[in-house]
Amino acid sequence: MGLIIRSSTIHAAGCYTTAPIAKGTRVVEYTGPLIDKDEADVRYEGRPITYLFGIGDGTRVIDGHGTAMFINHSCDANCETEEIDEHVWITAIRDIAAGEELCYDYCLYDGDEENAPCNCGAQACRGSMFSPEELQQRERLARKAAGKRLSVKTKKKSHRKKQSKEAQAQQKPAGKFGKTLVKAKKKPASTSRQNKTAGGKKKQVIERPAGKSQKKIQA
Numbered sequence: 001m002g003l004i005i006r007s008s009t010i011h012a013a014g015c016y017t018t019a020p021i022a023k024g025t026r027v028v029e030y031t032g033p034l035i036d037k038d039e040a041d042v043r044y045e046g047r048p049i050t051y052l053f054g055i056g057d058g059t060r061v062i063d064g065h066g067t068a069m070f071i072n073h074s075c076d077a078n079c080e081t082e083e084i085d086e087h088v089w090i091t092a093i094r095d096i097a098a099g100e101e102l103c104y105d106y107c108l109y110d111g112d113e114e115n116a117p118c119n120c121g122a123q124a125c126r127g128s129m130f131s132p133e134e135l136q137q138r139e140r141l142a143r144k145a146a147g148k149r150l151s152v153k154t155k156k157k158s159h160r161k162k163q164s165k166e167a168q169a170q171q172k173p174a175g176k177f178g179k180t181l182v183k184a185k186k187k188p189a190s191t192s193r194q195n196k197t198a199g200g201k202k203k204q205v206i207e208r209p210a211g212k213s214q215k216k217i218q219a
């Protein structure tokens, strides 16, 4: 099957198939060096665009370098990702016609970014490339922080200190400073994740916030 990279209405460049692809086909591997997430955080700190894909427990990521890193996110995707023995594959979840753009759900997590707006245009677009779990978690933290701030005002002094500290802690988005955004494999709703990437066991990390450094990386 032929895959080509060309401009996309979803984002910058996208990956298109020149031939029909049958549901269930492993289309392309997400290739690139496997590095520690910590190393990626250092390497890409402050960079709005990265192509990291978390594998295993999320402590290691694939630093995308190849065709698959151009595949865009969609909330109503025609592909999904599979992790097999530390390799990540993009697999068709429905029949795909020649000429269609390939896309899968990035399920972003673990970044310092405040948001990761989605432009997929799907009817069911959730408005963000963050995973539903990540969005819930962020909402929870925001609510908690707001609630604590309110209650702090009505508490006695001794409590006040403690609670405002907690509130401060809660205000921080998941993760610490200097984190790079990571793509994760879509997982069944209901898994809760602890801090950073530790929760699920099959996270893919792909990062690719809006921008256009794809060319840069490729060149």
Ligand SMILES: [Zn+2]
Pocket: 074, 075, 076, 118, 119, 120, 121, 122, 124, 125, 126, 127, 128
């Ligand atoms: Zn969307």
